[in-house]
Amino acid sequence: MKKFIASLLVAAATSLTAFLPAAQAAGGGLAWDKFPVEKMNDQAALQRGAKLFVNYCLNCHSAAFVRFNKLRDIGLTDLQIKDNLLFTGEKVGDLMKISMDSRQAKEWLGATPPDLTLVARSRAGHNGTGADYLYTYLRTYYRDETKATGWNNLAFPSVGMPHVLWELQGERRAIFDEKTHEFTGKYEQLKPGKMSTAEYDGAVGDLVAFMTWMAEPAQGLRTKLGLFVLAFLAVFFVIAWRLNAAFWKDIK
Numbered sequence: 592m593k594k595f596i597a598s599l600l601v602a603a604a605t606s607l608t609a610f611l612p613a614a615q616a617a618g619g620g621l622a623w624d625k626f627p628v629e630k631m632n633d634q635a636a637l638q639r640g641a642k643l644f645v646n647y648c649l650n651c652h653s654a655a656f657v658r659f660n661k662l663r664d665i666g667l668t669d670l671q672i673k674d675n676l677l678f679t680g681e682k683v684g685d686l687m688k689i690s691m692d693s694r695q696a697k698e699w700l701g702a703t704p705p706d707l708t709l710v711a712r713s714r715a716g717h718n719g720t721g722a723d724y725l726y727t728y729l730r731t732y733y734r735d736e737t738k739a740t741g742w743n744n745l746a747f748p749s750v751g752m753p754h755v756l757w758e759l760q761g762e763r764r765a766i767f768d769e770k771t772h773e774f775t776g777k778y779e780q781l782k783p784g785k786m787s788t789a790e791y792d793g794a795v796g797d798l799v800a801f802m803t804w805m806a807e808p809a810q811g812l813r814t815k816l817g818l819f820v821l822a823f824l825a826v827f828f829v830i831a832w833r834l835n836a837a838f839w840k841d842i843k
Contacts, residue, residue: 621731621745621774626722630800631811637665640801643794645676647755648707654687656708657805664808665801701751711799711806721806725799729756730792733765734781745774760784760791 630636641662644654659672660683667676669683677683679690693703714721728746732754735743740753745765754760761784766777786794804810 620748621727623716623718623723623727623746624730625719626726626799626803627796628722630796631803633800634666636797636800637804638667639794640797640799640804641665641667642675643798644707644801644805645678648798649687649689651689651691651704652707653689653704654708654805655706657687657808659683659685659687661808665804704752707802707805709806711803722799722803725802726795729795729798730760731765732757732760733778734762756791756795758784759786759794 630640659676659681660669662672662676663669672683691704697703711721711725714724716724718724724746728744731745732742733745734741737743738749740751742750742754742757743765744750744754761780762782763778763780766775766779767773768775784791
């Protein structure tokens with residue numbers, strides 16, 4: 592029993608530690624930018640996001656609660672999944688796991704990279720949704736030579752993960768006020784990336800849209816069903832109202 596309680600406490604502490612960055616950001620500091628929610632209804636954006644996720648995130652992070660063939664729901668065929676998203680011999684029906692051993696990952700990186708299946712739901716805070724956090728986080732990396740990786744992040748200060756999308760965004764330096772040491776909202780571009788600022792923001796929007804969909808694939812269907820139910824209730828209310836009037840019209 593003691594071992595069971597101890598394991599629960601360790602699990603709770605681990606969960607709290609994983610949540611701290613979002614909680615700190617929600618409690619103050621950088622305001623999160625609004626994720627372009629219209630991308631959730633854009634199948635092409637979700638498909639582009641899936642490609643970015645597989646190419647840049649799935650090397651270190653898994654999405655072990657989603658199978659590749661689930662991507663049929665965003666309009667991809669099995670052949671498209673196989674030709675564009677499978678690189679190391681996986682099958683279309685496999686889970687989106689990585690081959691990196693967790694113990695080796697911890698030794699190499701200092702911590703085991705977390706699974707990203709539900710990250711868009713777990714990062715919600717007072718500043719906005721989990722999608723808002725991810726959209727801000729992936730767009731606020733900057734060069735910081737005082738850090739071991741050479742990178743820092745405004746949404747997650749002293750982040751351990753380097754900027755995996757730096758080739759797309761380029762390298763830039765955040766400009767802070769000399770007196771208050773607060774971020775001025777400006778950057779100095781050190782090296783250009785493959786994308787312009789607008790193109791990069793769009794690409795990050797696609798990636799976050801896919802991660803948000805991945806965290807809750809049934810969200811779109813649930814929304815449609817909810818609208819249908821509300822429409823049905825509205826029509827039924829009118830019918831019930833008129834029936835009630837008909838039943839009681841002769842009673843005074």
